[in-house]
Amino acid sequence: MKSRLIHMAVFSGTGNTLTAALALAEELRETGREVRVFPMDRNANFSLPPDAALGIATVVAAFSTYPTAWRFIDALPPGEGREAFFLATMGGFGGGMEGPIRGVVERKGYRPVGSKILTMPGNYGNEKLDEAKNKARVDKALSETKKFAHDLAQGNASWRGGVPLVSKFFARLAHGRVPWNTFYRVFPLSVLRDKCTGCGVCEELCPEESIALEGGAASIGQKCQSCQRCIAFCPDGAIHVPGKPAERYRGASLEAVRDLLKSKD
Secondary structure, three states, X not given: OOOOEEEEEEOOOOOHHHHHHHHHHHHHHHOOOEEEEEEHHHOOOOOOOOOEEEXXXXXXXXXXXXXXXXXXXXXXXXXXXXXXXXXXXXXXXXOOOHHHHHHHHXXXXXXXXXXXXXXXXXXXXXXXXXHHHHHHHHHHHHHHHHHHHHHHHHOOOOOOOOOOOHHHHHHXXXXXXXXXXXXXXXXXXXXXOOOOOOOOHHHHHOOOOOEEEEOOEEEEOOOOOOOOHHHHHOOOOOEEOOOOOOOOOOOOOHHHHHHHHXXXX
């Protein structure tokens, strides 16, 4: 990668992608790059300096990524030959989702220089958090992130093309509400009113503006995409999936998420 200036857009749910993106930014800075990190969900209309490379960092969801991220990616400004790279985190299988994103990037006129998908801990089915297993996953992911940074800097990275037809199908599906409505029916989010203090953190952080305070407690609306950000960062642990008791996981601190959302490109 020849660019010395990098603007990296991040969408993160439980914080895994944010942690990986910040680690990648730090490693790239060590190679002499200037890196700016900003949120996808607060910068729908942004522009890139002529000499800046674009970084896209998001979450694997439904073998694709969330509507918040797709809206940002679909609205990218013309690339005009700028370099671009992609970073994602997942709990299991990526489904080749980097392929459709590469397709958009290329159609916009960017030059793909590398992609990396990392496996990190998830927030579903954790009846009890396995701290040792989670730490090992995070440590491995951060080690892979460091290598990816140096591969990018040295021009040795590559951007995979995805799984023909399959990845395109899931990308198209993810643009609509079908997978998210289905997921919400299976794992509906609910607010424990006896725990909720009405602090407003969930409303502040929700990328889809689907949470509002009603009667002194949080209420989750129909635009929810089940990104798990509210569950992960509720200070009181008041948001949960009924009937599926689980220890919640967060991959970054609340302060780190707030700092990201305050950033502007």
